Amino acid sequence: MIYPVIWQNNSVLLIDQTRLPNEYAVVEIHRSEDMAQAIKTMIVRGAPAIGVAAAYGMYLGAREIETSQRHEFLQHLEKVAELLRSTRPTAVNLFWAISRMLKTAHESLGTVAQIKESLLQTAQAINAEDLQTCQAIGDHGLAVLPKTPHKLTLLTHCNAGALATAGYGTALGVVRSAWREGRLERLFADETRPRLQGAKLTTWECVQEGIPVTLITDNMAAHCMKQGLIDAVVVGADRIAANGDAANKIGTYSLAIVAKAHNVPFFVAAPLSTIDFALSDGSKIPIEERNSEEIYQVGDTILTPAGVEFYNPAFDVTPANLITAIITENGAFAPSNLSNAQIQAVAL
Numbered sequence: 358m359i360y361p362v363i364w365q366n367n368s369v370l371l372i373d374q375t376r377l378p379n380e381y382a383v384v385e386i387h388r389s390e391d392m393a394q395a396i397k398t399m400i401v402r403g404a405p406a407i408g409v410a411a412a413y414g415m416y417l418g419a420r421e422i423e424t425s426q427r428h429e430f431l432q433h434l435e436k437v438a439e440l441l442r443s444t445r446p447t448a449v450n451l452f453w454a455i456s457r458m459l460k461t462a463h464e465s466l467g468t469v470a471q472i473k474e475s476l477l478q479t480a481q482a483i484n485a486e487d488l489q490t491c492q493a494i495g496d497h498g499l500a501v502l503p504k505t506p507h508k509l510t511l512l513t514h515c516n517a518g519a520l521a522t523a524g525y526g527t528a529l530g531v532v533r534s535a536w537r538e539g540r541l542e543r544l545f546a547d548e549t550r551p552r553l554q555g556a557k558l559t560t561w562e563c564v565q566e567g568i569p570v571t572l573i574t575d576n577m578a579a580h581c582m583k584q585g586l587i588d589a590v591v592v593g594a595d596r597i598a599a600n601g602d603a604a605n606k607i608g609t610y611s612l613a614i615v616a617k618a619h620n621v622p623f624f625v626a627a628p629l630s631t632i633d634f635a636l637s638d639g640s641k642i643p644i645e646e647r648n649s650e651e652i653y654q655v656g657d658t659i660l661t662p663a664g665v666e667f668y669n670p671a672f673d674v675t676p677a678n679l680i681t682a683i684i685t686e687n688g689a690f691a692p693s694n695l696s697n698a699q700i701q702a703v704a705l
């Protein structure tokens with residue numbers, strides 16, 4: 358199994374996802390500032406993994422606070438939260454995990470030392486729960502994947518795998534479960550310009566586990582669907598609005614349009630912590646813009662002449678009407694029926 362975030366010997370170990378697949382390196386994080394930097398620079402990335410990393414970042418920050426006065430401690434902890442919140446704007450799991458950590462601190466009635474201990478326990482719980490959540494998402498996905506006489510060929514975009522979560526993955530969780538059950542023929546992976554998470558990370562995960570994978574460039578999906586090569590698309594999400602509109606890696610929206618045009622089912626796999634019920638629709642989801650270098654430079658090679666301007670939104674929003682179902686740990690729901698996922702979540 359691949360675990361991108363591990364708590365070990367009083368520090369956090371992160372698989373450095375900026376170096377894969379050429380180098381498997383682990384970065385050791387001891388301070389909240391370093392965790393914020395690791396999230397910003399995408400050493401750790403993917404919505405649920407960012408949430409888990411931020412939760413540990415909150416504990417590391419708490420550990421750095423020297424006062425024994427509860428009120429002063431909570432004030433300082435709010436500063437740590439602010440720093441971590443400022444790293445990446447789109448994935449709501451980041452904000453969800455930080456809020457849960459702050460709630461733990463505020464509700465813990467003991468000494469500052471005891472609050473710190475509760476914070477570590479909550480971060481570890483967030484980590485463990487996400488792993489179980491992903492396994493449940495993967496297995497619920499099996500119920501909605503098309504029933505075909507042949508084994509399935511699925512297409513995914515970006516990396517919503519073990520690397521993007523506590524382990525197992527959301528979209529790749531569905532792929533893993535299908536593979537385990539003998540229902541998967543092959544995964545097609547979009548390369549996912551500009552940062553190439555599909556080419557670098559999704560293929561790496563598949564190769565680790567012997568899942569047959571075919572890499573295509575982002576502009577090949579329509580052609581592949583036209584040829585009947587794709588049975589269903591499964592992607593992850595960074596934030597889902599209450600009406601089912603789903604933000605995910607840039608290019609997901611065009612993939613959903615292409616899938617609709619070819620009658621290929623389009624699934625979004627995500628934990629309930631990715632659903633932002635406070636946002637009525639996807640137009641309110643903040644979209645991160647990243648450096649233009651990501652577009653004009655590949656390795657050391659500059660691709661464009663001087664004088665060109667760039668626009669580099671890292672995510673787009675797929676409207677709910679293009680999504681066949683949203684697969685959560687509580688089951689699969691029509692996007693228009695997401696409130697039922699929430700009711701079940703409250704009931705749990």
Ligand code: MRU
Nearest residue numbers: 402403404517521527593594606
């Ligand atoms: O910019 P990234 O690599 O953090 O974007 C990741 C994605 O868009 C994933 O599809 C999403 O976070 C879901 S991860 C289970």
